[in-house]
Amino acid sequence: MGGQQTVTARTGGTCVATLPTGREIVIPPGGCTGWHFHRVRLDAVVLSGTLTRVLHDRTVEVHTAGTTFVEPAGIGHIHLGHNLGTEPVVLHVTPALPAGTPFSIPTPPPAGITPADCGHHSPRHIP
Numbered sequence: 001m002g003g004q005q006t007v008t009a010r011t012g013g014t015c016v017a018t019l020p021t022g023r024e025i026v027i028p029p030g031g032c033t034g035w036h037f038h039r040v041r042l043d044a045v046v047l048s049g050t051l052t053r054v055l056h057d058r059t060v061e062v063h064t065a066g067t068t069f070v071e072p073a074g075i076g077h078i079h080l081g082h083n084l085g086t087e088p089v090v091l092h093v094t095p096a097l098p099a100g101t102p103f104s105i106p107t108p109p110p111a112g113i114t115p116a117d118c119g120h121h122s123p124r125h126i127p
Contacts, residue, residue: 022094036104049089
């Protein structure tokens with residue numbers, strides 16, 4: 001799934017492009033999300049920067065500004081995100097979360113992967 005997707009809203013005969021309801025995630029240069037998973041599927045758009053994701057099977061995916069990706073739900077889809085660039089990574093994420101549900105669930109690295117895969121960063125919860 002590639003390219004940035006927007007929703008077009010009409011207001012008083014004028015079309016206005018807007019992002020779907022969701023949340024913005026910012027990862028500073030050198031930052032890392034730590035290993036985690038999500039309870040629900042997430043659809044993400046990279047608004048700026050370049051996000052490098054390491055998946056549970058050590059697959060590495062690189063997502064540049066303007067691209068989209070899906071994070072499947074469940075503990076079988078543990079992953080982390082790195083910002084290896086020099087500008088902040090800004091993501092727009094559209095989770096289908098009930099009110100009060102944590103956005104992500106921190107978890108230890110998958111078997112065979114060491115914390116070194118995320119440099120000196122430890123797992124943390126994304127609020």
